[in-house]
Amino acid sequence: MSDVLAVNAVDLTKTFGPLTAVDHISLQVAQGEVYGVLGPNGAGKTTVLRMLFGLIRPDSGVLEVFGRSWPRDGVRTLDGVAGFIESPKLYPGLSGRRNLQLLAGLDGLDGATAARRVDEVLDTVDLLGRDREKVRGYSFGMRQRLGVAAALLRVPRLLVLDEPANGLDPAGIRDMRALVKRLAGSGMTVLLSSHDMAEVEQICDDVTIMRTGQVVYHGSIAGLRDRAPVPAHRLTTTDDDRAATLAGARGLEVEPAAGGLAVRGDEKALDALIADLVGAGIGLRGLAMSETPLEALFFMLTERPPTAPTVSSASTDPSAATADQGRHAVTSGARR
Ligand SMILES: Nc1ncnc2c1ncn2[C@@H]1O[C@H](COP(=O)(O)OP(=O)(O)OP(=O)(O)O)[C@@H](O)[C@H]1O
Numbered sequence: 001m002s003d004v005l006a007v008n009a010v011d012l013t014k015t016f017g018p019l020t021a022v023d024h025i026s027l028q029v030a031q032g033e034v035y036g037v038l039g040p041n042g043a044g045k046t047t048v049l050r051m052l053f054g055l056i057r058p059d060s061g062v063l064e065v066f067g068r069s070w071p072r073d074g075v076r077t078l079d080g081v082a083g084f085i086e087s088p089k090l091y092p093g094l095s096g097r098r099n100l101q102l103l104a105g106l107d108g109l110d111g112a113t114a115a116r117r118v119d120e121v122l123d124t125v126d127l128l129g130r131d132r133e134k135v136r137g138y139s140f141g142m143r144q145r146l147g148v149a150a151a152l153l154r155v156p157r158l159l160v161l162d163e164p165a166n167g168l169d170p171a172g173i174r175d176m177r178a179l180v181k182r183l184a185g186s187g188m189t190v191l192l193s194s195h196d197m198a199e200v201e202q203i204c205d206d207v208t209i210m211r212t213g214q215v216v217y218h219g220s221i222a223g224l225r226d227r228a229p230v231p232a233h234r235l236t237t238t239d240d241d242r243a244a245t246l247a248g249a250r251g252l253e254v255e256p257a258a259g260g261l262a263v264r265g266d267e268k269a270l271d272a273l274i275a276d277l278v279g280a281g282i283g284l285r286g287l288a289m290s291e292t293p294l295e296a297l298f299f300m301l302t303e304r305p306p307t308a309p310t311v312s313s314a315s316t317d318p319s320a321a322t323a324d325q326g327r328h329a330v331t332s333g334a335r336r
Pocket of ligand 1: 021047195
């Protein structure tokens with residue numbers, strides 16, 4: 001495997017009229033890496049992926065895929081790249097298998113090779129057994145997995161998935177995550193966009209977090225964990241007013257929340273609060289973490305005022321790049 005980056009985006013910017021959808025973003029995805037681009041709706045994730053797939057052109061900046069770029073290499077930029085943006089394009093009136101056979105034919109695979117590859121990829125995405133049914137009858141999750149199968153037909157070096165679990169039910173999310181993990185385990189480079197911190201945490205090695213077109217963090221998931229704040233707990237008691245006073249006295253941040261109080265602060269202080277509640281004769285009806293530490297950090301990064309400084313820093317952690325060193329990658333599954 002060469003040292004060339006799977007994706008190297010430097011200072012990428014894209015505007016739509018007055019809106020700067022992607023604002024001087026940089027990011028690098030090494031070969032073999034599972035890289036997440038994370039952000040809330042409208043952060044600019046899909047716009048980055050569209051630029052990678054050559055569906056739109058950046059206003060400025062450089063975007064290389066395995067060392068190739070659209071202005072220099074045209075459609076060869078997508079050699080070894082597969083995936084899809086938003087949802088895969090499939091023929092609903094044809095079976096899953098037939099869809100894949102057509103695509104294999106378009107890619108010039110001979111009959112025997114095509115048949116073997118189609119079987120392999122159907123097996124990989126767990127659709128063998130349902131492959132002769134029309135796509136029209138597939139669940140949304142099955143369609144997404146068929147889209148991944150279509151991408152895998154080409155034995156890509158880089159697989160780009162745009163929010164692959166978006167809109168899936170819990171079982172569909174579980175299956176899709178398991179599939180992406182399996183692919184990642186096979187050594188394939190994966191670039192995944194998501195708005196779900198838990199998904200990225202489970203699947204990715206490194207992440208770029210975007211907010212309104214800008215990078216607010218990039219670096220390793222491990223580095224992100226080190227920065228995560230104490231998560232909030234949802235506390236429900238028989239007397240929330242007095243419980244709030246006691247929480248405040250213990251130095252905990254407390255605010256009203258649906259069905260009780262949101263309490264944030266040191267775990268020892270939280271333990272002491274429980275003892276205080278018991279001592280004061282206040283009944284405890286519920287105490288549960290209402291977000292994970294990483295979710296707390298994600299909301300902090302993507303919902304605070306935009307003037308706030310970025311969380312990542314170059315400091316001593318080489319994996320924690322600053323925003324102006326930025327990294328990014330995006331893709332879509334356009335077949336050419
Ligand atoms: N073709 C376009 N014309 C005008 N505005 C656009 C266009 N494409 C995207 N935008 C705007 O650019 C911003 C970023 O959109 P983008 O789709 O990249 O975000 P995203 O992070 O992928 O969000 P989502 O998860 O909702 O898809 C949004 O404000 C969006 O409305």
